[in-house]
Each structure stands twice: as structure tokens, then as C-alpha cells.
Amino acid sequence: MQGFRMFLLLNWGGLSSTSQSTIAISARCRHVSSFARHRRCHSIPRRLDSIICRRGTVMGMMKSPPGSSSPYSTNGLGTNDGVDDDDDDDNAPATTVADATRSPSISSRARGTLDPCVILMKRMINKYADKWRTRGGIYSLAQGVVYWRPPMSAYEALSDAIGANVDTTTAMGGGEGGDGGIIHTYCPDEGYSPLLEALSIKLRKENGLIDPHVIVTSGANQAYVNCVLTLLDEVDDANDGGVCVVFEPYYFNHVMAVQSIRGDGGLLVGPTVRGVPDLSWLRERLEENEYAGTAAASGGGGRGRNAGNAIRMVTLVNPGNPTGVSLPYAFLEEMMQLTKDYGVWLVVDNTYEHFDVEGRNRLPDGMSRPDFPCFDEEHVINIFSFSKGYAMAGFRVGYVALSSKNGNNNNSNSNGERGRGRGRGRGTQAYEEMLKVQDTIAICTSRISQMAALGAMRSGRSWVRERVKTLDVGRAAVLGAMSSLEDVVGGNGAMYVMGKLPDGVDDQEFTSLLVEHYGVAVIPGSFCGFTGWIRVCYSNLPADECAKAASRLETGILELATSSR
Structure with a gap:
């Protein structure tokens, strides 16, 4: 068995002295023009704190937050493909400055990201x-x-779409960027309109989300990358970027997403108890601002209340990957309120919504009962997927839902329109910034995959439930x-x-x-x-x-x- 890499996920640095009670959105996204889709690229050299461990030999010690008695650390697995990690270095000739100057470099963030x-x-x-x-x-x-396999209704939708497109006598709408039945062109960045309409109904009925903003993505993993790029900032002299909290055992692709975008310094890893994230630990981090670094120490932002948005987002997977634990509704409600009180985004990956085996994520008796209730709050971002329940992993279709509530936490503004006008909520603002990310990464999810997903939805949740049993x-x-x-x-x-x-x-x-x-x-x-x-x-x-x-x-x-x- 080959050696493996353990990455140090805590990197203590200074923060802005500004104390904020509102949830923050990445300045990187806000600085991108909404009309001209281009951006300035900054190369920011920074050292990734990492330690290398060999089997049975620990080469370093994990860091703990200043003043804390509990270590917060994580372990990652390095390359294990039958080739020693060090083979390329053991017999390599010495590299001169001139050689290094001529050699193209690779991002330290990419090299520091966990192996898949x-x-x-x-x-x-x-x-x-x-x-x-x-x-x-x-x-x-x-x-x-x-x-x-996916439901037959997905294949029927594919067959109908392909048949209509190969029939050159059929007039079809949807030119460049249009949204007709044609399959070989782009569709709107946010998704294929008929699918968006179906998802809006599904989210209301099955998840309790009222008229949310939805972006269809190439799987739930891309949805999460969209969130990280939209919510976390790059690190520079004026901005510490904010960190993302994950709880171990964590879903490796979430950690990889943050590492590849922000490096190890963008991660704060918290503990779980029997697979349930430790709320007391998170509350302490937010209230005492152990992670607030120089902002708290200097008094600029003051201690408490998550000064300077040190913790920018918290990630949950429910039901859990890798834990296999469904989080109780009461816990989720408490987590939602805690993150709301401290102005932190709560990103919930609901990829396994159809696999709540014991029904733990159910509303208390006497309340209306969506099949899998989620929170319709400005600061909560929900991720979903067609990969598991509908068995469509290869089609790569997921989606992210952001609340359209306005800034006053009401369902509509004075004109009866949700998420519009002067009272635009943070969910609406994040949605608009996330469209820039979507346009940069994918432009849009494969149109024909979205058509297949729409077809799968016609089979309904009952089709999935039968197979889960x-x-x-x-x-x-x-x-x-x-x-x-x-x-x-x-x-x-x-x-x-x-x-x-x-x-x-x-x-x-x-x-x-x-x-x-x-x-x-x-x-x-x-x-x-x-x-x-x-x-x-x-x-x-x-x-x-x-x-x-x-x-x-x-x-x-x-x-x-x-x-x-």
C-alpha cells in the first residue's frame, strides 16, 4: 500500500476589521460584469500548509485553533495507483533556476487537492x-x-427529442440561446424552461420551497462548485476570503472543491457525534470567533458574532455521505437558525433526498408534510440531483435552489413579486452572481440530458420509492x-x-x-x-x-x- 498525504486544513490569517451581520457573497463574482462575461485573473502565490505522512510514520502534528484544547484536522489520501508518490523526485536531476524559469508551472491549489x-x-x-x-x-x-436503470419515461423523452430533431421537415423553435425543442444548441444558462417549470412544482410540493431561483447544473458536484465560487473570495491583502465549514467524516468532493478554489486555508473541519455535526462546536466557533485571527485580536471587528464573516458558509449533506445518517428535522432547524443568527450561508446537499430510510427528516406531527422538507430561507442554498434516485449519474443533471424571499423576509414585495425590486433578498443576489459562474463553467447543462431528466420526473417520486425499498x-x-x-x-x-x-x-x-x-x-x-x-x-x-x-x-x-x- 502506498503512502498518503494528509493536508492541514487550518490556516490562521488576518481578517478584515469590518464586523458584518449579513451573509457575504464573493467579491470575485460581484466584480464580474453582468453584461460582459469576462474577468481579470490574479495569480496569488501562497503557501499551502501540508504535511506528508507515510504508513505508520507521522511527519508532523495537526494544528489547533489558538486558545483551543481540541484539534480540528482532517486526513486525505494521496496517490495510490501502484506508483510511489516520490518516484518522480527520487532520481530526478537537480533543477537549476534556469530550468525552473523555462518550465511551465501547475497550480499549487490543484497539487494540494485530495486525489479522487x-x-x-x-x-x-x-x-x-x-x-x-x-x-x-x-x-x-x-x-x-x-x-x-433510469425510468422508461426518461428513454421515451430521449427518443421523442431525437426523433423530432432528425425529422428535417419539422419546424422547431429555439435558435441561438433559445429554448425550443431543438437539442443541438445552447439553452438558457439557468436551464431548459420546461424542466425548470417542473422543478418549481416539485420543489414546492416535495420540499416546501416556494418559487425558488433554480439553476440546472451538470450534476450536484458542479452545483457545489458554483456555490463555492459564488460565496468564497480569493485571498489578498484586503480580504481573507472567508472559510467553509465541513464536518468529518466529510464528502471528499466537497473538500476537493474548496481546496481547488481556495486552498486548505478555505476549510475549517468540525467534528460529528455518531454522524451528526456538533452544533455546540460550531456555535463556539461562531460566538468566540476562534477563527477570527487578527480582526478579533485587534478589536477592529470585535469578538463574537462571526466578525468579518470569518466563517462564510457551512456545508451539510443530508442524508449523509459518507455517514449514511439521516439528520433529524429538529437538528436541521437548529442549524438553520444558528447560521441565520450569525450571517452564514448554509449549503445543504440533498442528493440523497429519496433515501431517508427511517423518515428522520420529517416535520413534527400536526404540520404540513412535504416528502422531504427543506428550509425556504434567504441564507439557505439547497442542492439536488438526478444521479441517485433516478439512476441518471451518467446524464450529469443536478440543480441548485436559492430562496427568492426579499430582504424583509417576506414572501413578496409591495408588488406581489418575490425577490424583485428594492427588497431583493440575499438568495436572489446570490442567484444573479451564480449565473456568472454557471456561464463560465458550463454555459448550460446538456440540453438533451435535461430533456431526459424531465422525462424521468414523469415517473414520479413513487417510482423511486419502490426501488429504494x-x-x-x-x-x-x-x-x-x-x-x-x-x-x-x-x-x-x-x-x-x-x-x-x-x-x-x-x-x-x-x-x-x-x-x-x-x-x-x-x-x-x-x-x-x-x-x-x-x-x-x-x-x-x-x-x-x-x-x-x-x-x-x-x-x-x-x-x-x-x-x-
């Missing part, structure tokens, strides 16, 4: 595929996908296979279970041996900031195959992990 774990796991599976070819192949319980057998098998581990979390939401390996067992080495000798793949917890744990996905395979995979997993745990006790 799914790619590395697929390489590992491919490495041992021949060995297992005659024994049923390697079962993957690694990547978070579902075993079923079929995961019960596989979930039970996986939970049984992991029962010998001392600590198991999840299984009541999303499609994951996490288990703690015995002390001294290297999770990366364990997963490598599990693939090679037992023919089953899982994700090392190190990718998610939980060294010594594994993440297991039970939705990848039909019930009978998942049971076989679980049997291999159980054998591997008993022989590899528990034998080391």
Missing part, C-alpha cells in the same frame, strides 16, 4: 480484475451508485457483515454504512487486501477524514449479488481486521 478516491479505487479493481474473472468478478461496494435486503446483509466491528455508523439514510476497524489496522492497506484477496471493494475512511474506518455502499448491486459481496466483506473483516487484535 473513486478513480484510485477503480484502478485497484482493474489491477486485480483478471484474478477474479473466473470467480464471479470483483464486487464493488465502493462508489455510491444504484443498481437500477429493494435496498433493504442488501443493507441488512452489509450491516450483518460489519457486526463484528466495534463501532458501526449509518444505515438509516443515503446508501452507506461506516465501520471502525480495530486499532492499528491501516484502512488503506485493508481495502487493498480486501480487493486482492477477497474480491470486494470499499472506500477507505481516510478519503473522508476518518482514518481507520471504511465506507460501504449497499446500493451498487441487486439484493442477491449484494448478499454475496457482503459475505466476502464479512470474511475479509474477520480474517484481516479482527485477527490483528
Whole structure:
């Protein structure tokens, strides 16, 4: 098993002396012209604090916030593709200044970003595929996908769209930038109008979001990148950029997004208790401003109230990836109010909204009941996806919803129009800035993919619910296979279970041996900031195959992990 990188996510720096109670939007976005879509590019050299760890050898210590007794740190997995991370450096000739001047450079942010774990796991599976070819192949319980196909209504929509477009006798609207049935041109940046209309109805009925602003993105990951680019700033002499809070174990792509845009200094990693983010920890960070650096110390912004918007955004995944935990509605309500009180954006990734197994995210009795209630608040941004429930991961369709409430927190202004006029709310302002990001990254999501997503919606939530029920057998098998581990979390939401390996067992080495000798793949917890744990996905395979995979997993745990006790 090769070495891995642990990135130091806390980087203490100075803040603006301005104390703000309102949620902030990236100055980078606001400085981009709404009409001329161009921007100035700034190259800002900065040192990424990082430490390198080798298996069994820690080369450095994690930092803690000043004055804090609790360390806040995270672990990331480095390259593990069968090639030593250091091979390129060990025998390389000395580089002269002249050589360095002639060599094109690569962003330190990119080099400092976690390696994509799914790619590395697929390489590992491919490495041992021949060995297992005659024994049923390697079962993957690694990547978070579902075993079923999209609904037939999605294929019918595709067929209709393609058929209409190859019929040259059919007159179709939608020229350059238009929004007709033609499939080979751009559609509006925010999305295909018929899909937006359907999503507006869905969000009202199933999520309790009233007439939100919606941008269709190329998957939920792009939606999150849009949020980071819209809300966080670059670092310069006048701006500390703000930080994003994630909770470990975290979703690796969220961390990668912040690292690639802001570097490690843009991340603050908080703890969880049984998969539930620690609200007390977050409240303390906001109130005492441990992260406020020089602004708090100098008295310019004063202590308390998140001076200078030191913490700019908080990220949740519900139901949780990688935890497999559905967050209770009461917790979400408290988190919403806390972030509102301190002027912080709350970004909630609802990719697994259809997988709230135990119904934890339900409104209390006596209240109206959307299927999966979300908060219609100015400071809350909700992300959704077609990848999981509708099994459309390859189509790359997600969407982000921002509140259209005006600045007075009312549903409409004096003209009865939400989010317009002088009282524009922060959600509306963020939406307008996010369109610049959307136009820069994708312009628009693939039009034909959006048509397929619209077709999938015709099958309805009940179609998804029926298929989610079929995961019960596989979930039970996986939970049984992991029962010998001392600590198991999840299984009541999303499609994951996490288990703690015995002390001294290297999770990366364990997963490598599990693939090679037992023919089953899982994700090392190190990718998610939980060294010594594994993440297991039970939705990848039909019930009978998942049971076989679980049997291999159980054998591997008993022989590899528990034998080391």
C-alpha cells in the first residue's frame, strides 16, 4: 500500500476589521460584469500548509485553533495507483533556476487537492480484475451508485427529442440561446424552461420551497462548485476570503472543491457525534470567533458574532455521505437558525433526498408534510440531483435552489413579486452572481440530458420509492457483515454504512487486501477524514449479488481486521 498525504486544513490569517451581520457573497463574482462575461485573473502565490505522512510514520502534528484544547484536522489520501508518490523526485536531476524559469508551472491549489478516491479505487479493481474473472468478478461496494436503470419515461423523452430533431421537415423553435425543442444548441444558462417549470412544482410540493431561483447544473458536484465560487473570495491583502465549514467524516468532493478554489486555508473541519455535526462546536466557533485571527485580536471587528464573516458558509449533506445518517428535522432547524443568527450561508446537499430510510427528516406531527422538507430561507442554498434516485449519474443533471424571499423576509414585495425590486433578498443576489459562474463553467447543462431528466420526473417520486425499498435486503446483509466491528455508523439514510476497524489496522492497506484477496471493494475512511474506518455502499448491486459481496466483506473483516487484535 502506498503512502498518503494528509493536508492541514487550518490556516490562521488576518481578517478584515469590518464586523458584518449579513451573509457575504464573493467579491470575485460581484466584480464580474453582468453584461460582459469576462474577468481579470490574479495569480496569488501562497503557501499551502501540508504535511506528508507515510504508513505508520507521522511527519508532523495537526494544528489547533489558538486558545483551543481540541484539534480540528482532517486526513486525505494521496496517490495510490501502484506508483510511489516520490518516484518522480527520487532520481530526478537537480533543477537549476534556469530550468525552473523555462518550465511551465501547475497550480499549487490543484497539487494540494485530495486525489479522487473513486478513480484510485477503480484502478485497484482493474489491477486485480483478471484474478477474479473466473470467480464471479470483483464486487464493488465502493462508489455510491444504484443498481437500477433510469425510468422508461426518461428513454421515451430521449427518443421523442431525437426523433423530432432528425425529422428535417419539422419546424422547431429555439435558435441561438433559445429554448425550443431543438437539442443541438445552447439553452438558457439557468436551464431548459420546461424542466425548470417542473422543478418549481416539485420543489414546492416535495420540499416546501416556494418559487425558488433554480439553476440546472451538470450534476450536484458542479452545483457545489458554483456555490463555492459564488460565496468564497480569493485571498489578498484586503480580504481573507472567508472559510467553509465541513464536518468529518466529510464528502471528499466537497473538500476537493474548496481546496481547488481556495486552498486548505478555505476549510475549517468540525467534528460529528455518531454522524451528526456538533452544533455546540460550531456555535463556539461562531460566538468566540476562534477563527477570527487578527480582526478579533485587534478589536477592529470585535469578538463574537462571526466578525468579518470569518466563517462564510457551512456545508451539510443530508442524508449523509459518507455517514449514511439521516439528520433529524429538529437538528436541521437548529442549524438553520444558528447560521441565520450569525450571517452564514448554509449549503445543504440533498442528493440523497429519496433515501431517508427511517423518515428522520420529517416535520413534527400536526404540520404540513412535504416528502422531504427543506428550509425556504434567504441564507439557505439547497442542492439536488438526478444521479441517485433516478439512476441518471451518467446524464450529469443536478440543480441548485436559492430562496427568492426579499430582504424583509417576506414572501413578496409591495408588488406581489418575490425577490424583485428594492427588497431583493440575499438568495436572489446570490442567484444573479451564480449565473456568472454557471456561464463560465458550463454555459448550460446538456440540453438533451435535461430533456431526459424531465422525462424521468414523469415517473414520479413513487417510482423511486419502490426501488429504494429493494435496498433493504442488501443493507441488512452489509450491516450483518460489519457486526463484528466495534463501532458501526449509518444505515438509516443515503446508501452507506461506516465501520471502525480495530486499532492499528491501516484502512488503506485493508481495502487493498480486501480487493486482492477477497474480491470486494470499499472506500477507505481516510478519503473522508476518518482514518481507520471504511465506507460501504449497499446500493451498487441487486439484493442477491449484494448478499454475496457482503459475505466476502464479512470474511475479509474477520480474517484481516479482527485477527490483528
